[in-house]
Amino acid sequence: MSLYLSAQILLVILTFTILVFIILAFRHAFAKMQYSDIKKRKLLYFISFGLTCWLGILTVLSFLGVFTDFESFPPKILLAVTPAIILIIALMLSRSFFKVLKWIPPAWLVYIQSFRILLEIILWMGLVAGFIPFQITFEGFNYDIIAGITALMGGFVFFARGRLRRMEASLWNVFGIILIINIITISVLSTPSPFRVFMNEPANTFVAYFPFIWIPGFLVPFALAMHLFSLKQLWYYKKLN
Numbered sequence: 496m497s498l499y500l501s502a503q504i505l506l507v508i509l510t511f512t513i514l515v516f517i518i519l520a521f522r523h524a525f526a527k528m529q530y531s532d533i534k535k536r537k538l539l540y541f542i543s544f545g546l547t548c549w550l551g552i553l554t555v556l557s558f559l560g561v562f563t564d565f566e567s568f569p570p571k572i573l574l575a576v577t578p579a580i581i582l583i584i585a586l587m588l589s590r591s592f593f594k595v596l597k598w599i600p601p602a603w604l605v606y607i608q609s610f611r612i613l614l615e616i617i618l619w620m621g622l623v624a625g626f627i628p629f630q631i632t633f634e635g636f637n638y639d640i641i642a643g644i645t646a647l648m649g650g651f652v653f654f655a656r657g658r659l660r661r662m663e664a665s666l667w668n669v670f671g672i673i674l675i676i677n678i679i680t681i682s683v684l685s686t687p688s689p690f691r692v693f694m695n696e697p698a699n700t701f702v703a704y705f706p707f708i709w710i711p712g713f714l715v716p717f718a719l720a721m722h723l724f725s726l727k728q729l730w731y732y733k734k735l736n
Contacts, residue, residue, distance in 0.1 A: 498624035502617045506706050509613050510550065513717055516607055518543055524598035549578070553712045554705050562703035565688040572686075575708055579716035587723060596728055604725040605664070606650040608671060611643030614714060626701050628685050630693050637678045642671040642718075661729050668722045668729075675719050682711075 521542055525535045553575055556562060564571045586592045615637065621627030622634060629635040645667065653664040684692040685699035701707050 498620045499626060502620045502624065503706055505613065505617050505620075506709065509610060509617070510706065510709050510713060513607075513610060513714065514543075514546055514550075517546065517717075520599050520603060521595065523600075524595045527598040528594070550709060550713060553708045557703065557705040557708040560703075562708060563700065565686045565700065565703075568689070570686070570688055572703060572711060575712035576716070579712060583716060583720045583723065586720070587727060593727070593731060596724060599728075600654075601659075601664075601725065601728055602650040602654040604721050604728065605646050605653060605667070608646035608649075608718060608721055609643050610714075611639050611646070611718060613643075614710070615640040615643065621701060626697055628693060628695055628697055628699055630681050630685060630695070631678065631699060636681050639674045639678050642674050665726060665729055668726050671722045672719065675715065675722070679715070 518539060522535075522539055525538060530538070556574070562572050562575060615633050618627055618632045618637070619634065622629055622632045631637055633640045649664070649667050653660045653667070681693070682699050682702070683690060687698040687700060691698070702711050
């Protein structure tokens with residue numbers, strides 16, 4: 496099996512693992528809330544269907560080659576990113592969502608960031624296989640794996656045994672957001688666009704294809720959302736579950 500195919504398979508597994516986590520998190524929260532069983536089932540179905548449809552849309556558009564145009568302004572890849580960012584903003588402003596967020600264990604939002612370890616390994620496999628530039632991996636300037644590794648410890652240090660280290664958890668989340676901004680910047684500057692700074696080959700075009708389009712369209716926004724939701728949870732509620 497080639498490294499390219501192995502990376503694809505691992506990314507699909509990782510993406511659907513995150514999808515399952517989201518559904519389980521909502522299911523856990525709904526179980527604590529005074530919703531009828533019918534409403535709970537409808538909400539879970541809506542969330543599952545919506546996220547699956549979004550992944551399907553990204554897949555279809557990637558096979559149609561929509562995201563391969565990096566020369567246009569704005570680049571077509573923004574079609575994969577913008578809806579996710581809009582959703583994050585909407586959820587951050589939603590009172591209904593924060594009623595749900597209140598019942599999600601705060602450690603979950605930290606532990607789940609460990610998915611970035613596997614994501615960075617997948618990117619490294621792409622480097623070895625020759626379809627990902629080195630600066631996007633941990634051999635280059637992508638330090639995102641640090642967030643993944645520290646997430647495994649952070650969930651325990653910040654919240655275990657009834658403690659709440661609000662400031663430490665907040666600083667960790669801010670650090671994680673900075674790492675995301677760093678890799679997004681490097682990725683943009685590595686694309687074959689007018690903004691290209693990193694001229695080494697290969698250019699960053701792999702994200703335009705299936706299943707790697709799920710990285711900018713789903714996994715990176717998910718990592719950002721977990722940091723933002725965790726910060727909101729830490730400072731919005733006086734007491735966390």
